[in-house]
Amino acid sequence: MNEKNPSQKNDFIREIIRDDISENIHEKIVTRFPPEPNGYLHIGHAKSICLNFGVAEEFKGLCNLRFDDTNPTKEDQRYIDAIKFDVDWLGFNTENNIRYTSDYFGQLYDWAIELVNKGLAYVDDLSPEEMRAYRGTLTEPGVDSPTRNRSIAENLDLLERMKNGEYEEGEKSLRAKIDMQSGNLNLRDPVIYRIIRANHPRTKNDWCIYPMYDFGHGQSDAIEHVTHSLCTLEFEDHRPLYEWFLENLPIPSKPKQYEFSRLNLSHTILSKRRLFKLIEDGYVSGWNDPRMPTLAGLRRRGVPPTAIRDFVGRLGITKSDGIVEMSYFENTIREHLNLTAQRRMAVLNPIKIVIENYPEDPDFKDELEAINNPNNENDGIRKLLFSREIYIEHDDFMENPTKKFFRLIPGGEVRLRYAYLITCKELIKDKEGNIIELRCHYDPESRGGNAPDGRKVKGTLHWVSANYSKKATINLYNELFTEAIPGSNGNWIEDINNNSVESLSNCFVEPSILDSKPNTTIQFERLGYFCADIDSTKDNPIFNRTVPLRDTWGKKN
RNA sequence: UGGGGCGUAGCCAAGUGGUAAGGCAUCGGGUUUUGAUCCCGUGUACCGCAGGUUCGAAUCCUGCCGCCCCAGCCA
Numbered sequence: 001m002n003e004k005n006p007s008q009k010n011d012f013i014r015e016i017i018r019d020d021i022s023e024n025i026h027e028k029i030v031t032r033f034p035p036e037p038n039g040y041l042h043i044g045h046a047k048s049i050c051l052n053f054g055v056a057e058e059f060k061g062l063c064n065l066r067f068d069d070t071n072p073t074k075e076d077q078r079y080i081d082a083i084k085f086d087v088d089w090l091g092f093n094t095e096n097n098i099r100y101t102s103d104y105f106g107q108l109y110d111w112a113i114e115l116v117n118k119g120l121a122y123v124d125d126l127s128p129e130e131m132r133a134y135r136g137t138l139t140e141p142g143v144d145s146p147t148r149n150r151s152i153a154e155n156l157d158l159l160e161r162m163k164n165g166e167y168e169e170g171e172k173s174l175r176a177k178i179d180m181q182s183g184n185l186n187l188r189d190p191v192i193y194r195i196i197r198a199n200h201p202r203t204k205n206d207w208c209i210y211p212m213y214d215f216g217h218g219q220s221d222a223i224e225h226v227t228h229s230l231c232t233l234e235f236e237d238h239r240p241l242y243e244w245f246l247e248n249l250p251i252p253s254k255p256k257q258y259e260f261s262r263l264n265l266s267h268t269i270l271s272k273r274r275l276f277k278l279i280e281d282g283y284v285s286g287w288n289d290p291r292m293p294t295l296a297g298l299r300r301r302g303v304p305p306t307a308i309r310d311f312v313g314r315l316g317i318t319k320s321d322g323i324v325e326m327s328y329f330e331n332t333i334r335e336h337l338n339l340t341a342q343r344r345m346a347v348l349n350p351i352k353i354v355i356e357n358y359p360e361d362p363d364f365k366d367e368l369e370a371i372n373n374p375n376n377e378n379d380g381i382r383k384l385l386f387s388r389e390i391y392i393e394h395d396d397f398m399e400n401p402t403k404k405f406f407r408l409i410p411g412g413e414v415r416l417r418y419a420y421l422i423t424c425k426e427l428i429k430d431k432e433g434n435i436i437e438l439r440c441h442y443d444p445e446s447r448g449g450n451a452p453d454g455r456k457v458k459g460t461l462h463w464v465s466a467n468y469s470k471k472a473t474i475n476l477y478n479e480l481f482t483e484a485i486p487g488s489n490g491n492w493i494e495d496i497n498n499n500s501v502e503s504l505s506n507c508f509v510e511p512s513i514l515d516s517k518p519n520t521t522i523q524f525e526r527l528g529y530f531c532a533d534i535d536s537t538k539d540n541p542i543f544n545r546t547v548p549l550r551d552t553w554g555k556k557n
Numbered sequence: 558u559g560g561g562g563c564g565u566a567g568c569c570a571a572g573u574g575g576u577a578a579g580g581c582a583u584c585g586g587g588u589u590u591u592g593a594u595c596c597c598g599u600g601u602a603c604c605g606c607a608g609g610u611u612c613g614a615a616u617c618c619u620g621c622c623g624c625c626c627c628a629g630c631c632a
Contacts, residue, residue: 323568417591
């Protein structure tokens with residue numbers, strides 16, 4: 001709904017932007033989405049992407065996708081490529097607006113020199129351990145470093161040598177000279193350049209010193225004429241530092257930082273560190289495991305990008321942090337898929353039915369018509385072949401039914417969707433007493449699903465022809481964690497759901513299902529939404545359950 | 558005992574001094590060849606608590622409580 005009318009979206013950030021526009025403060029609204037290429041994007045990032053790109057769209061501005069690549073020990077081209085792909089997949093155009101903080105390494109270095117010249121930065125000899133000790137604590141002020149008051153000339157010389165690779169990692173650093181007594185730890189002479197001897201994905205070995213986030217971010221925003229630099233709450237107390245650099249440097253524009261709360265989703269984790277751990281320790285198969293909250297995982301799971309955009313749009317932008325229920329996300333996915341997904345039939349746990357009074361002639365072709373999507377006439381109809389032997393869902397039969405069970409029972413009549421009414425005549429069991437087959441009779445007059453005499457049949461079952469269906473593997477995915485907040489009772493690893501995936505290999509699907517593509521999610525009637533896995537082939541078809549249909553019956557029983 | 562934020566129903570969230578929107582969930586009911594969808598109905602929110610200002614406060618003031626973030630040469 002918000003999606004349909006973006007101009008109606010209202011939150012404190014858009015309010016600020018509208019005010020700025022009405023006061024003619026900016027020529028054009030510019031935002032940026034600044035991921036560090038050290039992992040894959042997840043749904044939390046989608047919130048930021050939709051905000052930044054969404055705002056740019058709504059106010060006819062621009063949004064840059066800027067890779068914040070200031071730490072070559074963690075970053076990789078692989079992630080740059082994956083992030084571009086994901087942003088694109090979400091539906092935002094990045095063709096001409098990709099930037100890298102590393103584009104500005106030269107300018108940033110010049111500005112570091114400028115800060116030294118102004119007496120606002122110095123080269124420090126403290127080791128990381130010593131620096132920590134000098135920094136003080138949350139309640140105790142820090143102490144000035146012994147090398148804090150070197151001459152400008154000496155600092156200039158030392159900085160130059162740092163850049164030229166004359167020192168080892170950790171031996172020296174460049175620090176902003178602000179205030180070691182500040183209550184805000186970010187202002188206690190933060191390091192702005194450190195020595196890192198690593199190959200950078202873009203600048204290779206051009207540099208051995210790299211700017212810290214705080215020194216790179218605001219200035220990059222300024223260079224790009226970003227007007228509204230939107231980030232998450234944990235950067236709130238970096239804002240004074242962000243502004244300090246902008247005030248003390250001859251920057252080409254004056255961006256402003258605003259913070260909003262990041263997305264938390266129940267029953268999953270949205271921390272890159274933890275997602276890495278799941279992969280490294282083999283709890284999932286990779287960044288694109290369908291159980292992962294990554295965009296790559298959601299894509300493989302069959303979640304349409306429009307559903308993700310709509311979902312984060314419904315959440316709103318505020319400064320209060322909370323946990324959004326996973327079921328809310330699933331509901332949004334269903335809402336989208338209900339309108340767009342074509343319907344097909346598949347049987348997950350088959351039980352065979354033989355229709356005793358049905359023609360035995362193998363050349364007899366009984367072609368039925370089925371509607372592809374009741375919500376979209378343009379999707380048309382398809383033909384289904386019926387046969388004497390079919391499969392229905394094991395759960396759709398009960399030998400000793402409970403009172404409200406209105407599916408197939410001994411002696412009972414039920415409708416096979418788009419086909420016939422059948423009545424159960426006999427159960428065939430194996431030696432252990434398990435039902436292995438049902439013998440039924442059909443009413444030839446009920447072709448299509450209704451009897452001419454108008455008798456009411458409450459239950460309608462999905463089915464698949466034993467002769468014409470195809471065998472497939474179907475993965476049923478459930479929540480990755482058993483706890484709404486993993487780790488809330490101790491170790492988050494212990495809250496991993498051991499039943500997060502159930503792989504069924506004896507499933508039967510309509511033949512047409514084998515033609516579906518991984519990016520086209522379809523509904524298996526009465527079961528849920530599914531899509532072909534990226535590893536699915538004609539010979540070994542594999543489908544992933546995106547999300548089940550709502551099941552008020554199953555919930556009660 | 559430091560600094561920065563946040564607190565409106567189970568969840569998200571409007572509200573910006575005039576007497577508490579909406580969505581999701583829940584629980585009923587109707588339609589239905591998906592027990593889905595769709596439609597209708599359904600909530601005593603002590604607006605974190607306590608005072609104060611005011612004819613009137615979720616909105617202003619004071620005090621308190623709770624929760625989140627910050628002590629990387631990570632972002």
